[in-house]
Amino acid sequence: MLDRVNQTLRRVPVWTIYLLGLIPAGLVTWEAIHAIDPVRAIEWGLGLWAVRLLIATLFVTPLRWAGLNLLRFRRQLGLVAFAYVVLHFASWLTIDMGLRWGQILPDLIKRWYIVVGMSAFLMLIPLAVTSNSRSIRRLGAQRWNRLHRLTYPIVILAVLHFMMVGKVYTTEVLIYAAVLAGLLAARAWRNGPRSLIWA
DSSP states (O other), X not given: OHHHHHHHHHTSOTTHHHHHTHHHHHHHHHHHHTOSSHHHHHHHHHHHHHHHHHHHHHHXXXXXHTTOOOGGGHHHHHHHHHHHHHHHHHHIIIIITTTOHHHHHHHHHHOHHHHHHHHHHHHHHHHHHTOSXXXXXXXXXXXXXXXXXXXXXXXXXXXXXXXXXXXXXXXHHHHHHHHHHHHHHHHHHHHOGGGGSOO
């Protein structure tokens, strides 16, 4: 059964992920149109989907262990996640803060949830820039893999940012935290704790 699914997936163009990545943006826009606070709906919705997509990238390897091979789509999935992080950050800068730099700059260093989110964003940039075959050849597979191990602290920071922004530990928040903990534990159990360390 899985062999047949994998054969079918090998015929699916990788750019399909980019098309599918437009769907959450449409959902966020639709919800914002009908929301009491459209600005918060856009900012929160884009951030939420960024977290979901970042967690989704961590599912690729465990699914491969189980026999479902989505590895050829992981790079595109990561880039879509990065796009939602950028959109989330841009929505905060523009429609929320109105580019009021006198308020933005102090917040970037004083508000811990912003510091945590910004840290994840900055760490994600080199991963997005090197998510191409040319970078793999230039860096070498070992150095490239080491760099992209930053995915783990990035997703941890993203989920932590999500929890800090919400301020209340709802069922949804706890589910994302539990899923992330389970994914990290599964990798540590299979490959050893050092597989999660950037070293």
